Amino acid sequence: MVALTLKRKLAILSDAAKYDASCASSGSRKRDSMGGKGVGSTDGGMGICHAYAPDGRCISLLKILLTNFCVYDCAYCVNRVSSNTPRARFSVDEVVDLTLGFYKRNYIEGLFLSSGIIRNADYTMEEIVRVARTLREVHDFRGYIHLKVIPEASPALVNEAGLYADRVSINIELPKDESLASLAPEKDVVGIKKAMGAVRVSESASKEKGRRTRAPRFAPAGQSTQMIVGADAAADGAILKRAEGLYGAYGLRRVYYSAFSPIPDATSRLPLQRPPLIREHRLYQADWLMRFYGFSRSEIAGEDEDLDLAIDPKLAWALKHRGDFPVDVNTADRQRLLRVPGLGVKAVGRILEVRRYKRLELADIGRLSRSLAKLKPFLVAADWSPGALTDRADLRARVEPKQLELF
Amino acid sequence: MPVVRLAHETDFDGWRAAARDLRAQGVPPSQAIWTVDGAADLFASPTSAGGVAVCEGSASATPAAAPPAFTVPKPFVDLARQVIQHRSDERFDLLYRLLWRLKDEPDLLHILSDPEVARANGYAREVSRAAHKMKAFVRFRLVHDEEGEAYVAWFEPAHRVTESTAPFFVKRFANMRFSILTPDVCVHWDLKQLAATPGADPADAPREDALEDYWKTYYASIFNPARLKVAAMQKEMPKRYWRNLPEAALIPELIAQAESRTSDMVRSAPTEPSRRVVKAAVRASRDAPYDGQAPVTLDEIAAGVDHCRRCDLWKDATQGVPGEGPGRARLLFVGEQPGDQEDLAGHPFVGPAGQMFDRALAAAGVPRTETYVTNAVKHFKHELTGKRRLHKTPNPGEVTACRWWLDAERRIVRPRVVVCLGATAVLSVFGKAMPIGKARQQALQLPDQAQGVVTYHPSFLLRVPDAKAKQEAFDAFVEDLKFAWALAA
Numbered sequence: 001m002v003a004l005t006l007k008r009k010l011a012i013l014s015d016a017a018k019y020d021a022s023c024a025s026s027g028s029r030k031r032d033s034m035g036g037k038g039v040g041s042t043d044g045g046m047g048i049c050h051a052y053a054p055d056g057r058c059i060s061l062l063k064i065l066l067t068n069f070c071v072y073d074c075a076y077c078v079n080r081v082s083s084n085t086p087r088a089r090f091s092v093d094e095v096v097d098l099t100l101g102f103y104k105r106n107y108i109e110g111l112f113l114s115s116g117i118i119r120n121a122d123y124t125m126e127e128i129v130r131v132a133r134t135l136r137e138v139h140d141f142r143g144y145i146h147l148k149v150i151p152e153a154s155p156a157l158v159n160e161a162g163l164y165a166d167r168v169s170i171n172i173e174l175p176k177d178e179s180l181a182s183l184a185p186e187k188d189v190v191g192i193k194k195a196m197g198a199v200r201v202s203e204s205a206s207k208e209k210g211r212r213t214r215a216p217r218f219a220p221a222g223q224s225t226q227m228i229v230g231a232d233a234a235a236d237g238a239i240l241k242r243a244e245g246l247y248g249a250y251g252l253r254r255v256y257y258s259a260f261s262p263i264p265d266a267t268s269r270l271p272l273q274r275p276p277l278i279r280e281h282r283l284y285q286a287d288w289l290m291r292f293y294g295f296s297r298s299e300i301a302g303e304d305e306d307l308d309l310a311i312d313p314k315l316a317w318a319l320k321h322r323g324d325f326p327v328d329v330n331t332a333d334r335q336r337l338l339r340v341p342g343l344g345v346k347a348v349g350r351i352l353e354v355r356r357y358k359r360l361e362l363a364d365i366g367r368l369s370r371s372l373a374k375l376k377p378f379l380v381a382a383d384w385s386p387g388a389l390t391d392r393a394d395l396r397a398r399v400e401p402k403q404l405e406l407f
Numbered sequence: 408m409p410v411v412r413l414a415h416e417t418d419f420d421g422w423r424a425a426a427r428d429l430r431a432q433g434v435p436p437s438q439a440i441w442t443v444d445g446a447a448d449l450f451a452s453p454t455s456a457g458g459v460a461v462c463e464g465s466a467s468a469t470p471a472a473a474p475p476a477f478t479v480p481k482p483f484v485d486l487a488r489q490v491i492q493h494r495s496d497e498r499f500d501l502l503y504r505l506l507w508r509l510k511d512e513p514d515l516l517h518i519l520s521d522p523e524v525a526r527a528n529g530y531a532r533e534v535s536r537a538a539h540k541m542k543a544f545v546r547f548r549l550v551h552d553e554e555g556e557a558y559v560a561w562f563e564p565a566h567r568v569t570e571s572t573a574p575f576f577v578k579r580f581a582n583m584r585f586s587i588l589t590p591d592v593c594v595h596w597d598l599k600q601l602a603a604t605p606g607a608d609p610a611d612a613p614r615e616d617a618l619e620d621y622w623k624t625y626y627a628s629i630f631n632p633a634r635l636k637v638a639a640m641q642k643e644m645p646k647r648y649w650r651n652l653p654e655a656a657l658i659p660e661l662i663a664q665a666e667s668r669t670s671d672m673v674r675s676a677p678t679e680p681s682r683r684v685v686k687a688a689v690r691a692s693r694d695a696p697y698d699g700q701a702p703v704t705l706d707e708i709a710a711g712v713d714h715c716r717r718c719d720l721w722k723d724a725t726q727g728v729p730g731e732g733p734g735r736a737r738l739l740f741v742g743e744q745p746g747d748q749e750d751l752a753g754h755p756f757v758g759p760a761g762q763m764f765d766r767a768l769a770a771a772g773v774p775r776t777e778t779y780v781t782n783a784v785k786h787f788k789h790e791l792t793g794k795r796r797l798h799k800t801p802n803p804g805e806v807t808a809c810r811w812w813l814d815a816e817r818r819i820v821r822p823r824v825v826v827c828l829g830a831t832a833v834l835s836v837f838g839k840a841m842p843i844g845k846a847r848q849q850a851l852q853l854p855d856q857a858q859g860v861v862t863y864h865p866s867f868l869l870r871v872p873d874a875k876a877k878q879e880a881f882d883a884f885v886e887d888l889k890f891a892w893a894l895a896a
Contacts, residue, residue: 056639
């Protein structure tokens with residue numbers, strides 16, 4: 001067998017990693033390289049996207065697999081053991097060198113390392129941890145590290161991973177336990193949940209210690225997960241219910257929704273048709289409504305319901321609850337304003353601030369938000385009332401985007 | 408008409424000094440003209456504060472002897488510092504207009520919908536976006552000079568943010584010599600100091616870097632051709648930056664090939680399901696064992712409750728939480744069900760109620776390690792409210808379903824005394840409800856030769872409102888524990 005060049009390995013192992021949607025470098029603790037001997041900083045806030053690929057996704061981290069050899073046979077995954085995809089494996093030093101080389105040229109915020117399962121879960125996890133340890137301890141690397149946790153790995157290894165990583169993630173993969181059992185036979189939903197629970201426990205334990213002891217924080221940017229959309233028959237409501245449960249139980253920072261994407265060398269166990277990308281987009285919008293807009297999942301979609309693809313979930317909710325509108329921008333409280341289609345968290349914050357000094361007119365709202373046309377039927381301003389507009393039968397047609405935003 | 412000549416494009420101090428003077432002298436915005444002087448030193452006034460601001464024309468060039476002092480809200484100064492980095496020609500004027508209006512409208516900056524405030528905030532947002540994009544899109548190239556390795560970048564920022572953004576790079580690359588060259592100004596870090604020099608030319612920057620090929624390989628490979636969203640990419644990575652991004656050269660080709668690559672993937676027939684599908688069937692059968700024989704060891708129980716499907720509570724729970732303790736114990740405690748903490752950790756009585764329980768055990772002199780501690784129901788029943796999981800009492804159906812496990816634990820451990828903590832435990836152990844207050848401090852006979860003792864659940868102690876009643880309840884609970892421990896001796 002011919003040895004692969006490093007460049008070829010990089011091509012294979014980043015290609016293999018691209019189906020993981022997460023690339024965030026946000027939410028960690030503020031730190032920098034001053035007084036150290038290496039490079040790296042995180043600002044604790046929003047993270048930085050160093051490039052965007054033509055798929056519109058942010059490239060913030062060097063997102064690669066340590067190896068794409070895998071003993072598992074998950075139907076939706078290009079790296080499953082039964083797939084004929086080309087295989088490669090990085091050495092620990094190769095990953096470390098690439099990370100530092102990319103970082104020093106300001107290509108990336110850090111590393112997102114995952115891996116196929118080789119030999120067994122513990123061996124794989126140990127290799128992943130070794131990369132992080134080398135970066136942190138040998139090179140004093142202070143950039144962002146996101147490590148994938150193998151759910152079956154021993155708790156001690158997971159704990160060590162959390163001490164080096166800013167964020168850890170365990171993918172729940174599918175919204176329904178039954179589909180996981182049939183599409184990812186080696187994965188075990190109880191194992192995945194237990195690992196998430198263990199991460200949560202380590203997280204809170206490391207936060208409890210007094211600040212003066214300077215105990216290393218366990219994964220300061222928390223944990224996230226990913227769910228594949230459209231590989232099984234689960235309705236959007238079921239997907240959101242799973243997400244709601246995960247946020248509540250494990251304090252996840254993010255649930256990523258990844259529309260099942262055709263992969264080279266697909267298996268016949270999967271649906272041939274891929275879901276429209278807009279479905280993924282609507283799920284993110286619904287997720288946002290649950291996390292930042294005070295909506296509960298049951299208000300957005302019943303367990304067997306799908307989201308409306310033509311309009312966003314907040315507009316869909318508003319059209320079904322016209323009795324709650326119009327909302328007076330000069331008197332309504334934050335919760336009510338957040339429910340107005342077209343008003344985001346920032347716009348609501350601005351409205352509340354300005355309101356203390358003057359009565360808002362429609363033109364003011366125009367300068368504080370983006371989509372006045374969408375807003376008009378749902379609100380009352382000092383010089384505007386929608387009158388019968390709110391209750392018109394053809395309101396949906398009037399506010400619906402003329403064509404789908406994304407495809 | 409006064410003409411203010413500022414030393415350079417981002418001369419905030421000069422602007423501030425001049426604006427302060429102009430406002431003190433009552434010069435309205437419509438009468439002030441702001442310019443940036445290319446040949447600053449010709450006009451530099453040694454007396455002007457903080458820079459090279461000079462006022463000419465009708466107003467006096469020197470500040471009045473003691474201009475009436477005035478203050479502005481601090482956010483205005485921060486806003487002005489941002490706005491001044493904008494490339495718009497009207498920025499000095501706009502800021503002076505705001506400063507002027509602040510005199511009569513002290514709350515002006517809060518009126519975000521005011522057209523001028525909105526414009527200034529818009530400029531500030533564009534500047535901060537430009538700074539953010541600079542952090543993202545600077546691309547260093549490695550060079551070797553007499554002092555060793557250094558990293559040099561050529562960059563064209565959308566606004567004049569180079570100097571304000573340089574400290575970010577210093578913090579990030581404190582131990583790496585670097586220079587960022589831009590048409591406006593260049594910044595250099597030599598491991599000790601940050602220095603600025605005049606703007607440069609792209610030709611001054613290095614042409615290549617060996618690692619760029621690897622970066623392009625990565626960029627091309629991480630792209631998923633099945634989900635082309637060019638507009639989304641361009642929104643965040645505007646074309647104006649492309650010429651200095653090595654990876655951007657690949658974009659047209661990646662877009663062009665995307666469709667054919669995707670249709671190839673879809674067209675190619677799916678591969679045969681492998682022999683491993685067979686394994687799936689085997690794995691699926693793992694849910695079966697509870698139909699068979701009752702477990703005979705505690706390990707079997709621990710493994711079994713995790714995959715128990717006798718009721719639906721497993722669906723929203725993390726894991727089944729089996730009892731814990733020695734295989735033979737004189738005392739067996741039955742609680743209600745695992746709570747939030749227990750569900751995450753997989754151990755019984757480790758949350759707030761567990762800590763209360765431990766305190767009471769210690770007060771009663773009962774060593775927890777010599778007792779077996781379990782729950783009537785092994786999975787956490789809860790309700791989501793917002794992002795919190797709130798405990799929900801299991802219903803009789805769930806208690807009955809889970810009794811199968813509790814009975815197995817009792818058969819294995821064979822305790823002399825079974826202590827029921829709370830109503831759910833009573834229901835599970837005795838099969839009927841009982842008023843706890845009346846049933847306390849009695850040895851109740853159970854069918855399997857063990858004696859039953861009934862007391863409160865430790866979480867009840869947490870909920871008692873006033874301190875005195877709380878202490879009384881705690882003391883009563885400790886008494887019950889002592890009673891049970893003596894009974895089991």
